[in-house]
Amino acid sequence: xxxxxxxxxxxxxxxxxxxxxxxxxxxxxxxxxxxxxxxxxxxxxxxxxxxxxxxxxxxxxxxxxxxxxxxxxxxxxxxxxxxxxxxxxxxxxxxxxxxxxxxxxxxxxxxxxxxxxxxxxxxxxxxxxxxxxxxxxxxxxxxxxxxxxxxxxxxxxxxxxxxxxxxxxxxxxxxxxxxxxxxxxxxxxxxxxxxxxxxxxxxxxxxxxxxxxxxxxxxxxxxxxxxxxxxxxxxxxxxxxxxxxxxxxxxxxxxxxxxxxxxxxxxxxxxxxxxxxxxxxxxxxxxxxxxxxxxxxxxxxxxxxxxxxxxxxxxxxxxxxxxxxxxxxxxxxxxxxxxxxxxxxxxxxxxxxxxxxxxxxxxxxx
Amino acid sequence: xxxxxxxxxxxxxxxxxxxxxxxxxxxxxxxxxxxxxxxxxxxxxxxxxxxxxxxxxxxxxxxxxxxxxxxxxxxxxxxxxxxxxxxxxxxxxxxxxxxxxxxxxxxxxxxxxxxxxxxxxxxxxxxxxxxxxxxxxxxxxxxxxxxxxxxxxxxxxxxxxxxxxxxxxxxxxxxxxxxxxxxxxxxxxxxxxxxxxxxxxxxxxxxxxxxxxxxxxxxxxxxxxxxxxxxxxxxxxxxxxxxxxxx
Numbered sequence: 001x002x003x004x005x006x007x008x009x010x011x012x013x014x015x016x017x018x019x020x021x022x023x024x025x026x027x028x029x030x031x032x033x034x035x036x037x038x039x040x041x042x043x044x045x046x047x048x049x050x051x052x053x054x055x056x057x058x059x060x061x062x063x064x065x066x067x068x069x070x071x072x073x074x075x076x077x078x079x080x081x082x083x084x085x086x087x088x089x090x091x092x093x094x095x096x097x098x099x100x101x102x103x104x105x106x107x108x109x110x111x112x113x114x115x116x117x118x119x120x121x122x123x124x125x126x127x128x129x130x131x132x133x134x135x136x137x138x139x140x141x142x143x144x145x146x147x148x149x150x151x152x153x154x155x156x157x158x159x160x161x162x163x164x165x166x167x168x169x170x171x172x173x174x175x176x177x178x179x180x181x182x183x184x185x186x187x188x189x190x191x192x193x194x195x196x197x198x199x200x201x202x203x204x205x206x207x208x209x210x211x212x213x214x215x216x217x218x219x220x221x222x223x224x225x226x227x228x229x230x231x232x233x234x235x236x237x238x239x240x241x242x243x244x245x246x247x248x249x250x251x252x253x254x255x256x257x258x259x260x261x262x263x264x265x266x267x268x269x270x271x272x273x274x275x276x277x278x279x280x281x282x283x284x285x286x287x288x289x290x291x292x293x294x295x296x297x298x299x300x301x302x303x304x305x306x307x308x309x310x311x312x313x314x315x316x317x318x319x320x321x322x323x324x325x326x327x328x329x330x331x332x333x334x335x336x337x338x339x340x341x342x343x344x345x346x347x348x349x350x351x352x353x354x355x356x357x358x359x360x361x362x363x364x365x366x
Numbered sequence: 367x368x369x370x371x372x373x374x375x376x377x378x379x380x381x382x383x384x385x386x387x388x389x390x391x392x393x394x395x396x397x398x399x400x401x402x403x404x405x406x407x408x409x410x411x412x413x414x415x416x417x418x419x420x421x422x423x424x425x426x427x428x429x430x431x432x433x434x435x436x437x438x439x440x441x442x443x444x445x446x447x448x449x450x451x452x453x454x455x456x457x458x459x460x461x462x463x464x465x466x467x468x469x470x471x472x473x474x475x476x477x478x479x480x481x482x483x484x485x486x487x488x489x490x491x492x493x494x495x496x497x498x499x500x501x502x503x504x505x506x507x508x509x510x511x512x513x514x515x516x517x518x519x520x521x522x523x524x525x526x527x528x529x530x531x532x533x534x535x536x537x538x539x540x541x542x543x544x545x546x547x548x549x550x551x552x553x554x555x556x557x558x559x560x561x562x563x564x565x566x567x568x569x570x571x572x573x574x575x576x577x578x579x580x581x582x583x584x585x586x587x588x589x590x591x592x593x594x595x596x597x598x599x600x601x602x603x604x605x606x607x608x609x610x611x612x613x
Contacts, residue, residue: 003471003474006468006470006471007468010460010464010468013459013460013464014459199453199458200452200453200455201453201456203451204450204451206421207419207421207449207526209441209445210472
């Protein structure tokens with residue numbers, strides 16, 4: 001046990017004495033959070049719309065004004081016929097076209113319903129979805145002002161009950177936690193192990209009485225602890241910088257994070273067994289783990305919007321499951337009773353990957 | 367010497383698939399001996415050394431190191447041997463003391479023992495003043511001597527030195543060999559690989575591997591006589607020229 005403690009202390013020296021490691025470990029999460037939080041927003045902000053008003057009455061005019069005054073939309077132009085819709089989209093500026101059916105106000109008053117069609121540019125499915133739901137929300141709000149009997153029929157596509165303001169940063173933060181954990185845990189573990197190989201000190205460790213699993217555990221434990229600290233700091237930052245709520249059980253969140261960190265660490269160990277140099281380890285970690293984590297986890301692009309083959313592949317991305325869990329706990333306050341399936345998958349992945357990586361590490365000695 | 371050999375290898379063989387890296391080698395090494403293990407790159411030295419240090423299981427044959435069987439008691443062997451490679455094996459971002467404490471720790475030495483050993487060792491090397499300097503800041507020769515002393519920290523029966531003097535100037539090499547002699551005189555067996563033929567002359571006995579086999583094994587003087595050569599260099603070149611796999 002004494003030798004193990006010494007091992008962990010040694011590992012901590014490596015971390016705290018290497019500026020590059022410290023920067024990746026603690027600087028990167030902050031930068032990423034700020035970048036994703038501020039720069040890459042999915043929020044609707046001054047989106048251009050075109051209006052095809054076949055009714056031209058007081059209600060349609062009022063709705064358009066309501067939309068424009070919300071701050072989310074800006075009027076590009078009024079168009080005169082349906083044929084123009086495609087052309088308007090093709091020019092690229094307009095993101096959404098709103099079509100009022102003829103006698104809009106009249107129908108609304110006499111029959112109680114009127115139809116409003118929304119055509120959104122599907123080139124950007126996320127944005128399209130957002131625009132539709134914003135427009136729906138605003139027109140429904142207007143209908144309510146008119147009174148109980150009036151209803152404007154729009155196709156309600158999404159209902160984001162838990163994120164009523166549709167703040168994308170809320171959706172990003174849980175994914176970002178996954179990304180940062182994957183990055184720090186997998187990347188740093190693979191680098192720290194290959195570094196020992198490069199320096200030749202790995203041989204020394206291997207000929208020592210330390211068992212292979214002790215070597216792995218000693219190298220991984222410091223990163224496990226630092227990753228957990230990272231989770232806390234990202235959560236704190238998200239809270240105070242972006243006001244992201246945390247509705248669920250904190251303990252559950254930390255346990256789930258631990259599971260996810262274990263999968264990431266195992267992946268890091270596996271990468272280190274196949275790469276000879278730190279650069280190679282870094283490249284594999286970035287290309288093989290970072291990109292799938294960003295693209296296929298549902299962190300930026302909703303999994304439901306992906307083509308089916310990618311949806312299938314996304315199942316093997318640990319982050320996909322963790323993102324669902326993290327969003328559930330943070331934004332909805334969901335507990336284990338709803339998240340048990342995801343948790344089980346994650347736990348299975350952690351066990352499987354950990355045993356494979358330890359075996360691979362042992363095999364390398366043969 | 368009346369004592370038992372500390373390394374016994376009999377018909378030791380290691381195959382990787384169809385490739386035979388070490389082909390049926392047999393030898394014995396006595397305690398306190400300086401045993402030179404020579405061979406061109408790819409001749410199988412590293413594989414043989416890995417088997418003797420408990421890192422690799424032999425395919426066939428038998429070997430006992432420090433009284434333990436390489437097949438069944440590899441873990442016991444590990445605690446009785448020291449190892450140093452040409453890449454120094456000390457952590458550059460840690461101080462001399464931190465390195466000593468770390469290695470003492472992984473060999474299970476108690477803290478007070480480590481402290482005593484460290485003071486002794488640094489005193490003998492005249493390096494007390496760099497106790498708290500990072501290894502990275504020390505000259506190459508110092509690092510190397512320190513690494514050697516650290517490999518001896520847990521009083522191993524045998525020290526395996528894998529090209530320990532690579533890239534070091536002749537004067538430093540000479541000083542390093544003084545340390546090796548000192549250790550051997552105190553009863554530690556030295557098992558050393560090297561590419562420097564002048565160093566081969568310093569060894570008690572020398573074996574030369576070619577294509578996985580030990581082609582020659584004798585004292586440097588005996589080898590020179592047998593091959594009718596002026597120097598070890600000549601002996602080596604004559605043997606290694608016949609190799610198939612060597613680079």
